[in-house]
Amino acid sequence: MPRAIPDNPVGAPAAASGALETRDMLLNVGPAHPAMHGIIRIVARLDGEQIVNADVEIGYLHRGFEKMSETVDYNGVIPYTDRLNYVSPLINNVGYSMAVEKLLGISVPERCHYIRVIVSEISRITDHLTCVGASAMELGAFTVFLYMIKAREYLWELVESVTGARLTVSYCRVGGVKADLPEGFANQCRQAFEETRRVLAESDALLTRNRIFVDRMSGTGKISADDAISYGITGPFLRASGVPYDVRKDCPYASYDRLEFDVPVGTRGDNFDRYLVRMEEMQQSMRIVEQALRDMPPGPFQVNPQTGCPLPASEMVDQAKVGNIPAIRDAYAVTDPTLDGSAKPLRVSIATAEKRVFLPSKEDTYGNIEGLMQHFKLVMYGHGTRPPKGEVYFAVEGANGELGFYVVSDGGNTPYRVRVRPPCFAIMSALPKLIIGDMMADLTPTFGSINMIGGELDR
Amino acid sequence: MDAAALIQALTERFADAVRGSHAYRGDATIVISRERLLDLAGTLKDDAAFQMNFLMDLTAVDFSVFGKGPSPAFFASSGVVVRPSAELPDEHPWPGPPGPARFIVVYHFFSLPLKHRLRVEVPLEEADAELDSVTSLWAGADWLEREVWDMFGIRFRGHANLKRILMYEQFVGHPLRKDYPVNKRQPLIEPDGDASSHSR
Numbered sequence: 001m002p003r004a005i006p007d008n009p010v011g012a013p014a015a016a017s018g019a020l021e022t023r024d025m026l027l028n029v030g031p032a033h034p035a036m037h038g039i040i041r042i043v044a045r046l047d048g049e050q051i052v053n054a055d056v057e058i059g060y061l062h063r064g065f066e067k068m069s070e071t072v073d074y075n076g077v078i079p080y081t082d083r084l085n086y087v088s089p090l091i092n093n094v095g096y097s098m099a100v101e102k103l104l105g106i107s108v109p110e111r112c113h114y115i116r117v118i119v120s121e122i123s124r125i126t127d128h129l130t131c132v133g134a135s136a137m138e139l140g141a142f143t144v145f146l147y148m149i150k151a152r153e154y155l156w157e158l159v160e161s162v163t164g165a166r167l168t169v170s171y172c173r174v175g176g177v178k179a180d181l182p183e184g185f186a187n188q189c190r191q192a193f194e195e196t197r198r199v200l201a202e203s204d205a206l207l208t209r210n211r212i213f214v215d216r217m218s219g220t221g222k223i224s225a226d227d228a229i230s231y232g233i234t235g236p237f238l239r240a241s242g243v244p245y246d247v248r249k250d251c252p253y254a255s256y257d258r259l260e261f262d263v264p265v266g267t268r269g270d271n272f273d274r275y276l277v278r279m280e281e282m283q284q285s286m287r288i289v290e291q292a293l294r295d296m297p298p299g300p301f302q303v304n305p306q307t308g309c310p311l312p313a314s315e316m317v318d319q320a321k322v323g324n325i326p327a328i329r330d331a332y333a334v335t336d337p338t339l340d341g342s343a344k345p346l347r348v349s350i351a352t353a354e355k356r357v358f359l360p361s362k363e364d365t366y367g368n369i370e371g372l373m374q375h376f377k378l379v380m381y382g383h384g385t386r387p388p389k390g391e392v393y394f395a396v397e398g399a400n401g402e403l404g405f406y407v408v409s410d411g412g413n414t415p416y417r418v419r420v421r422p423p424c425f426a427i428m429s430a431l432p433k434l435i436i437g438d439m440m441a442d443l444t445p446t447f448g449s450i451n452m453i454g455g456e457l458d459r
Numbered sequence: 460m461d462a463a464a465l466i467q468a469l470t471e472r473f474a475d476a477v478r479g480s481h482a483y484r485g486d487a488t489i490v491i492s493r494e495r496l497l498d499l500a501g502t503l504k505d506d507a508a509f510q511m512n513f514l515m516d517l518t519a520v521d522f523s524v525f526g527k528g529p530s531p532a533f534f535a536s537s538g539v540v541v542r543p544s545a546e547l548p549d550e551h552p553w554p555g556p557p558g559p560a561r562f563i564v565v566y567h568f569f570s571l572p573l574k575h576r577l578r579v580e581v582p583l584e585e586a587d588a589e590l591d592s593v594t595s596l597w598a599g600a601d602w603l604e605r606e607v608w609d610m611f612g613i614r615f616r617g618h619a620n621l622k623r624i625l626m627y628e629q630f631v632g633h634p635l636r637k638d639y640p641v642n643k644r645q646p647l648i649e650p651d652g653d654a655s656s657h658s659r
Contacts, residue, residue: 059625064641066610067634071641102484229512229571232599245571389526390553392484393516393567393578404516406565410526421516421567429602458625 024052029443031060036447037134038454042431049439054432061454069418073384074100077418079170084420084456086167087130088123088399090159092456093172096418098253099394099405100174103387106357111349112176113254114296118189119162119171120254120396121285121292125196126155127399127451128236128278128285135275135448136207139216144203151199154192161188174385175358176351186293193286200282207275217272221434221446224269231433232426235401237450240277241269247397258295261288274449297349316366328367357385384413400424400451422456460508460575462487462551468508469577473499478582483553488578490557493590496581500593503568503577511568511577514593517603519564519611521637522556523585561585562613566593583613592618610635 030041039060045053065084069077081092094116101108133148156166161182163169171178207213223233225241238245246263248256264280266273311319311331319328344361351358355374364371377383387409395404401423408417427450434446460468462482469489470477476495481488491499503511557563560582568577581590592615593600604615605624612633615621623630627647632639 059623059627062625064634067639067641105484227598230598232514232597232603234513243571250571250574251576388553389555390483391486391488391520391578393486393576395515402515404567406516406518406567408520412526416525417520419516419518419565425602426599429599433598 022047027440031057037138038452038457040428040452040454040457042435042443044435044440044443046440049441051435051438051440051443054435056428056431058428059458061458063459065420065459066418069415071414073413074174074387074415075385077415078172078174079168081420082168082170084422084459085127085398085400085403085453086455087453088120088127089167089169090119090123090163090171091396091398091403092420093169094120094254095394095396095398095403096405096420097172097174098396099392099407100387100415101352102394103390103392103407103409104174104354104357104385105388106175106352106354108176108352109297109349110255111180111297112351114292115177115181115350116172117254117256117259118181118289118292118296119159121288122155122158122189124285124399125282126152126159128282129155129196131399131448131451132203132275132278135271135445136203136213138444138448139213141207141210141213144206147199147203151196154195158185158188158192161185173351173358175354180346180350189289189293193290196282196286200279204279208279214272216442217270217275217445217449218268219270219272220438220442221271221274221449222269223430223434227430227433228269231430233401233430234426235398235423236277236281237274237401237427239263240266240273242267247395247402251395253394253396255292255295256288259288259291261285271445271449313362313366316363320366325367331363386411386413395421398423398456400427400453400456403456420456420459422459424450424452424457428452428457460573462575465509465575465577469499472502479554479557481554482551484551486578487576488580490563490580490582493581493583496579497591497593497596499579500566500596503579504596509577510570510572512571513569514566514597514599514603515569515576516567517565517593517600517607519562519607519613519635520556521562521611521635523561524637525556558582562588562611564590564607564613588612589614589616591616594618609633612636 025046027044027046028041029044030036031039041057043055043057044051065080068080077096078093081096082089084092129148129152133145137145159169160166162185163171163178223241225243228238228241229243234245242265244263244265247253249263261284264277264284266277309331311328316328316331344363347361359378360371360374365375378385389409389411391406391408393404393406395402397403402421403423404421406419406421407415410416431447431450435443438446462485465487466480466482466489470480473491473495476491476499477489478492479490503509557580562583562585563580564583566579568579583590590613592604594604594617601618601620602624604618605621607613608615608621609623609626610633622628626634629647630645
């Protein structure tokens with residue numbers, strides 16, 4: 001097992017100067033270990049309590065995301081992207097959808113951009129809450145973990161009200177989003193943020209000046225800005241080392257260029273700075289969401305209530321089958337709750353008008369032949385969206401850093417190649433560097449601050 | 460530097476090595492021969508005009524079945540490719556996969572000081588799928604190159620520890636090659652409990 005560790009063999013005397021003979025010890029941490037919230041194996045060589053070398057083994061959660069993506073159509077990849085970073089699945093959805101839109105050369109309506117920003121930022125908060133909460137718990141601060149998971153619950157309720165699911169959201173589509181925001185979302189958001197702010201203030205009071213917490217976090221897991229860049233580290237981890245790189249600021253996408261927010265930067269590049277950066281980023285994310293809710297172009301909910309009489313979708317299908325078109329002409333379909341918010345009048349503001357990319361609304365599918373044909377052209381085997389031949393790379397700011405998608409199309413209805421650049425892969429490759437020289441007990445906060453997500457690391 | 464200027468500067472600098480370039484959808488891309496990869500990467504990293512301090516991503520593409528997918532459409536009209544909208548003029552057409560080589564290794568560079576990105580592609584023949592490692596320039600290349608070896612079977616000269624990373628050591632084949640079947644199973648432990656017999 002210790003094949004990659006080039007030091008003296010285990011059992012050989014490590015220090016000749018002291019009166020007592022000492023030997024290195026190999027300690028195997030993981031793949032299943034209480035302090036490892038993820039499946040990963042670290043073989044550490046210890047001199048006393050100090051880590052002198054380490055080998056990291058990953059791949060335990062490899063599911064073949066990239067291979068599977070080559071077998072399904074472009075929208076079929078979206079459920080797989082949910083499972084990349086499963087703490088903030090909406091950001092993966094947004095990143096993949098925007099990469100394919102770039103390949104197609106289409107744009108989405110302004111309101112859709114704002115919706116994507118809002119759901120991304122809510123996901124970023126849930127991700128940071130999980131990361132900070134879990135790493136605090138591993139240091140013994142169980143209360144903070146419970147508080148933060150409580151706050152995450154309020155935010156996941158928001159996510160659930162928008163997408164219908166908490167984790168397997170599959171909310172974005174190539175060319176838009178599945179459905180508009182639900183009614184009263186701004187109010188729900190305000191209440192959830194109030195609770196989140198309270199939790200953050202409580203956690204801040206419990207942790208930031210806590211002697212035990214500060215002693216274990218500050219000065220451990222240090223990495224300099226140059227090393228971090230060399231490893232390709234991005235996101236809060238890089239910013240804690242003093243490099244203000246944020247995809248949202250430096251290569252703005254969606255509507256980030258119109259929103260005002262600050263990018264918090266650390267100075268020392270240790271675990272404590274990463275904690276502070278994440279705490280501040282959550283505040284900034286809430287600020288972004290509040291601005292976006294204020295600035296976004298109004299949807300039809302506010303300006304243009306649905307007209308005509310409501311008709312259950314199944315009833316509409318039956319009427320259409322017998323050719324009773326006048327009865328359904330002025331009706332709008334009351335669809336399954338999972339399709340809530342995707343009615344025809346709402347489509348205009350949340351999805352592209354490109355018919356060869358986006359499914360028609362259910363009223364059109366059931367109510368007229370053009371809609372039915374469009375629907376079948378997109379869903380039948382061997383049909384579907386066909387981007388032109390080409391290749392694109394598109395990056396968004398994931399919760400852990402730059403989340404990039406490289407998509408190659410050969411003109412067919414399935415992607416020829418989908419490559420995801422997982423942000424925590426780069427951070428994990430630097431893990432040996434981060435822990436060598438530290439004490440064994442420092443492994444816990446350092447690993448916590450990496451926020452390793454097996455789904456995106458191993459794909 | 461914008462995409463066009465970047466491509467021009469590199470084409471002038473490495474006239475003998477650059478085999479092609481394009482800026483499809485605004486992504487600056489150059490195709491170079493593998494002999495000059497390390498030179499080019501060193502220049503990109505250290506030259507004041509480029510300052511590509513990030514190796515954002517390193518991956519590969521297997522072009523062996525490009526455009527040869529199963530007959531896609533039942534109706535002739537169904538094979539219509541989506542044209543880009545008028546808002547996004549298609550002024551930089553994609554020239555197609557670079558050459559007859561089976562693989563390309565794709566590097567995505569990013570310059571934080573100058574905020575530009577560059578994609579570098581290196582075509583590789585299947586029989587001789589080997590190129591220089593850039594681990595001496597970017598520490599992050601270590602794992603990325605291991606992943607390309609694992610998934611595509613492309614070797615990197617000068618990599619100190621080129622072993623599989625996502626798959627296990629006993630795994631046979633390279634899963635992201637197009638001739639590796641999607642449904643192939645290689646269980647380490649069989650249901651009958653005989654851990655030593657790998658189905659291959």
